[in-house]
Amino acid sequence: MAGALDGVKVLDLSRILAGPTCTQLLGDLGAEVWKIENPASDGDDTRKWGPPFVEDPDGARTDLSAYFMCANRNKRSIAVDIATPGGQATIRAMAAEADVVIENFKPDGLKKYGLDHASLLMAHPRLVYCSISGYGQTGPNRDKPGYDLMAQGFGGIMSLTGEPEGRPMKVAVGIADVMCGMYATVGILAALRHRDATGEGQHIDLALVDSQISWLINEGVAHLVTGKERKRQGNEHATIVPYQTFEAADGHVLIAVGNDSQYARFCDYLGRPDLAENPDYATNPARIQNRSKLLKIIEGLLAERSMADIIAGLEARKVPVGPVNTLGQLFATDQVAARGMKIDMARDDVAGGAVPLIGNPLKLSKTPVTYRHAPPRFGQDTADVLAALGLLPDSNDAG
Incomplete structure (x- = not known):
């Protein structure tokens, strides 16, 4: 062909x-x-x-x-x-x-x-x-x-x-x-x-x-709009929370909560529905404002759970989640x-x-x-x- x-x-x-x-x-x-x-x-x-x-x-x-x-x-x-x-x-x-x-x-x-x-x-x-x-x-x-x-x-x-x-x-x-x-x-x-x-x-x-x-896409345009220098965020996202790597008991997982309904389902998995009802965290702008406090809570709740448990639990709730693969793990996948x-x-x-x-x-x-x-x-x-x-x-x- x-x-x-x-x-x-x-x-x-x-x-x-x-x-x-x-x-x-x-x-x-x-x-x-x-x-x-x-x-x-x-x-x-x-x-x-x-x-x-x-x-x-x-x-x-x-x-x-x-x-x-x-x-x-x-x-x-x-x-x-x-x-x-x-x-x-x-x-x-x-x-x-x-x-x-x-x-x-x-x-x-x-x-x-x-x-x-x-x-x-x-x-x-x-x-x-x-x-x-x-x-x-x-x-x-x-x-x-x-x-x-x-x-x-x-x-x-x-x-x-x-x-x-x-x-x-x-x-x-x-x-x-x-x-x-x-x-x-x-x-x-x-x-x-x-x-x-x-x-x-x-x-x-x-x-x-x-x-x-x-x-530079959104980060570059954000600077042009505000005139302010953008800061390094590591594995966090500048304008979405939580959207980053988290440490599990046996490795690292990626969790990408893209909207408030996903966040509510994420909190359900954590066994903390109150975190979705609290006005300090209920909306993404509020989560950005209170990023440090919220992430400390989330990190503590995930640290004792296995990668498999986190991935299975969040996939069942349709919350974007995945592993941080090494190259060996990646190329061995069925995908x-x-x-x-x-x-x-x-x-x-x-x-x-x-x-x-x-x-x-x-x-x-x-x-x-x-x-x-x-x-x-x-x-x-x-x-x-x-x-x-x-x-x-x-x-x-x-x-």
């Missing part, structure tokens, strides 16, 4: 995480993705970001780190040195066949090679060209390097994450990169629709920091299996003959995602792809 993006060709000059997240998603949707990797550095930087690494059948380390694999399935790896005239000629020839070009060099970083958006769009006006950088193509910070950690710090999310009296805390995964990749995907799909309707390509200027600012969120992709050059990956969450009824190519070894598809395009494999100065 053809994917939604079947026939779309993506020339991927990006590396690390934001761009590769985008192009993996496009690949999952059916696009053909040509991942250009630099021979001088043995490919994408993340190939070396480990351990862990996948081993070959003899137990030797491969260039397939877990970090690289998380964002690079459904791609063909092509070794091209764009710093050489031959490599630049190869990229130009590939751009002539592509629908999309995506890159994450510093602003103007590709101009000296004639591979910048202005040069390629002049030659190929139907191209959709997406540039990802730390701070965007304009502004006083445009020339500063962009990394997920810097984006989380500059963009404000670290000031909101962590315990109230603790240090600012980054999110455990590269969430600014991942969300930037998602915005890149949306922008590319919108630009392709415009191109298909008008014949006109365009340049997409996307900044890691801009995308991070955009998902993950039912939704296809853990997959294995065959590779005969690795131990066990396959690599484990996280599945794509999109469930499309007519054009489902497909898993066609396992994350590639560096340069493994150079000869095949260039030959199919009528380019000599040795014309790219891959070394």
Whole structure:
């Protein structure tokens, strides 16, 4: 079955995480993705970001780190040195066949090679060209390097994450990169629709920091409305109580009381219906006002109960509740299996003959995602792809 993006060709000059997240998603949707990797550095930087690494059948380390694999399935790896005239000629020839070009060099970083958006769009006006950088193509910070950690710090999310009296805390995964990749995907799909309707390509200027600012959502807008700095809440919610983690006798549970009727049923489980009738706690605004006093009572009532008892008791009363899973517990659940969120992709050059990956969450009824190519070894598809395009494999100065 053809994917939604079947026939779309993506020339991927990006590396690390934001761009590769985008192009993996496009690949999952059916696009053909040509991942250009630099021979001088043995490919994408993340190939070396480990351990862990996948081993070959003899137990030797491969260039397939877990970090690289998380964002690079459904791609063909092509070794091209764009710093050489031959490599630049190869990229130009590939751009002539592509629908999309995506890159994450510093602003103007590709101009000296004639591979910048202005040069390629002049030659190929139907191209959709997406540039990802730390701070965007304009502004006083445009020339500063962009990394997920810097984006989380500059963009404000670290000031909101962590315990109230603790240090600012980054999110455990590269969430600014991942969300930037998602915005890149949306922008590319919108630009392709415009191109298909008008014949006109365009340049997409996307900044890691801009995308991070955009998902400050309610906390960011609350600051704009009040002019006051927002405070870290730890695992509590700024505007809903109780909505957080609680300690049980044998672990932690999440309880998310979203409205007053749920709160009344929660109090019924606690054996304290009076807490729902007390005007200090009966409404969410009152619970916000008396947060500390109420939470102390709730914590004492839950501390002696087991996770199983809490989850069963609240689920029976239709109060949102759940466990705090470790990754091992998560991937062992029936829910993950039912939704296809853990997959294995065959590779005969690795131990066990396959690599484990996280599945794509999109469930499309007519054009489902497909898993066609396992994350590639560096340069493994150079000869095949260039030959199919009528380019000599040795014309790219891959070394």
